[in-house]
Amino acid sequence: DGGITQSPKYLFRKEGQNVTLSCEQNLNHDAMYWYRQDPGQGLRLIYYSQIVNDFQKGDIAEGYSVSREKKESFPLTVTSAQKNPTAFYLCASSNDNSGANVLTFGAGSRLTVL
Amino acid sequence: AQSVTQLDSHVSVSEGTPVLLRCNYSSSYSPSLFWYVQHPNKGLQLLLKYTSAATLVKGINGFEAEFKKSETSFHLTKPSAHMSDAAEYFCVVGKTGGATNKLIFGTGTLLAVQP
Numbered sequence: 001d002g003g004i005t006q007s008p009k010y011l012f013r014k015e016g017q018n019v020t021l022s023c024e025q026n027l028n029h030d031a032m033y034w035y036r037q038d039p040g041q042g043l044r045l046i047y048y049s050q051i052v053n054d055f056q057k058g059d060i061a062e063g064y065s066v067s068r069e070k071k072e073s074f075p076l077t078v079t080s081a082q083k084n085p086t087a088f089y090l091c092a093s094s095n096d097n098s099g100a101n102v103l104t105f106g107a108g109s110r111l112t113v114l
Numbered sequence: 115a116q117s118v119t120q121l122d123s124h125v126s127v128s129e130g131t132p133v134l135l136r137c138n139y140s141s142s143y144s145p146s147l148f149w150y151v152q153h154p155n156k157g158l159q160l161l162l163k164y165t166s167a168a169t170l171v172k173g174i175n176g177f178e179a180e181f182k183k184s185e186t187s188f189h190l191t192k193p194s195a196h197m198s199d200a201a202e203y204f205c206v207v208g209k210t211g212g213a214t215n216k217l218i219f220g221t222g223t224l225l226a227v228q229p
Contacts, residue, residue, distance in 0.1 A: 004157070031214060040123065042204065042219030043158075050215075058215065090157055094214045100165065101146055101214045105157030 002027045004106035006091050011111045013078075013085070021076045021109045023091035031096045032074035033103065036060060037088040046089075049074055050096065078111060086113045116141045118207040120220040128228045133177075133192040135223045137205035140186060147188040148206040148217075149179055158204060164188060166210055175199070200227045 004025045013019045025032065031050045035043040045058030049068040063082025068074050078085045088110050092103040121136040139145055146165045150158040162173025169181040175198075179190045188205060205220040 006157075009155075033215065040221060042118075042221045044219075045215060048215045056215070088155075092157075096214055100163070101208050101212070101217060102148075102160055102163065103150075103158070103214065103217070105159070107157045108155065110155070 004091055004093055004104060006089075006106035006109050008109060009107065011109060013111060013113050015113055016080045018077055018079050019111065021078070021089055021091075021111070023074045023076065023106060024072055025074075025091075025093045025104075025106075026072065027093055027095070027104060028071070029093035029095050029104070030071070031094045032068070033092045033094070034058075034064070034066065034074070034076045035090045035092065037090055037108075043090065046076065085111055087111060116143070116145070116207050116209065116216075116218050118205050118218050118220040120203075120205050120223050122223050123221065124224045124226070126226040126228060127195045129197055130194050133190070133195045133199065133225065135190040135203050135205075135225065137179075137188045137190065137220060138186050139188060139205070139207045141207060141209070143209040143212070146208040146210050146212070147179075147181060148208070149173065149177070149188075149190050150204045150206060152202045152204065152222075154201075161190070161203075195225075195227045197227050197229065200225055 033048045034046040047066040049055035091106040117140045148163045149161040208217045
């Protein structure tokens with residue numbers, strides 16, 4: 001089955017530690033995205049990548065970093081510079097060539113800072 | 115500029131009764147509009163989308179939405195709620211032909227279905 005796999009599902013971090021969230025897709029989509037979800041808020045875009053070896057900051061990129069070395073993979077690192085990292089993180093991809101703007105989401109990773 | 119407002123943060127219905135989740139939008143462009151559903155601790159799943167074709171859009175699981183330009187609304191409806199419909203629903207606005215990274219998500223409506 002085609003889809004997006006995020007890991008780990010749950011992650012606990014001590015303050016001052018960097019953590020990396022994995023996102024892998026087998027949909028052959030060019031574009032990939034990272035969103036942050038907090039209770040009572042809509043999804044906010046952290047970073048996106050429209051092509052391998054290229055990525056752009058979204059609305060809330062501070063304290064986060066990404067890489068896009070392979071088309072299938074778009075890992076997100078939450079650094080110690082992120083002031084409030086506890087949140088639900090969603091990875092998504094899209095086939096932007098279709099012009100339909102439809103996002104396919106992974107199941108998410110819940111990060112808790114202790 | 116674009117924005118989206120989901121008018122209710124929580125909606126509770128009884129099983130078998132109609133569902134109405136309200137969404138208003140603001141857009142300087144011809145909008146694309148979407149509804150996504152999210153079950154607890156899961157990713158979002160596309161229910162339906164409007165992209166300037168028919169104003170009444172049918173989606174999965176019996177949901178539909180009507181685009182009303184004069185009211186700048188895109189409300190989501192279902193004739194008869196099922197227990198499995200309990201989830202959070204997000205209305206999303208974009209620009210027709212625009213970039214996916216410019217999509218704007220509403221704050222969500224949590225639907226509870228009572229037996």
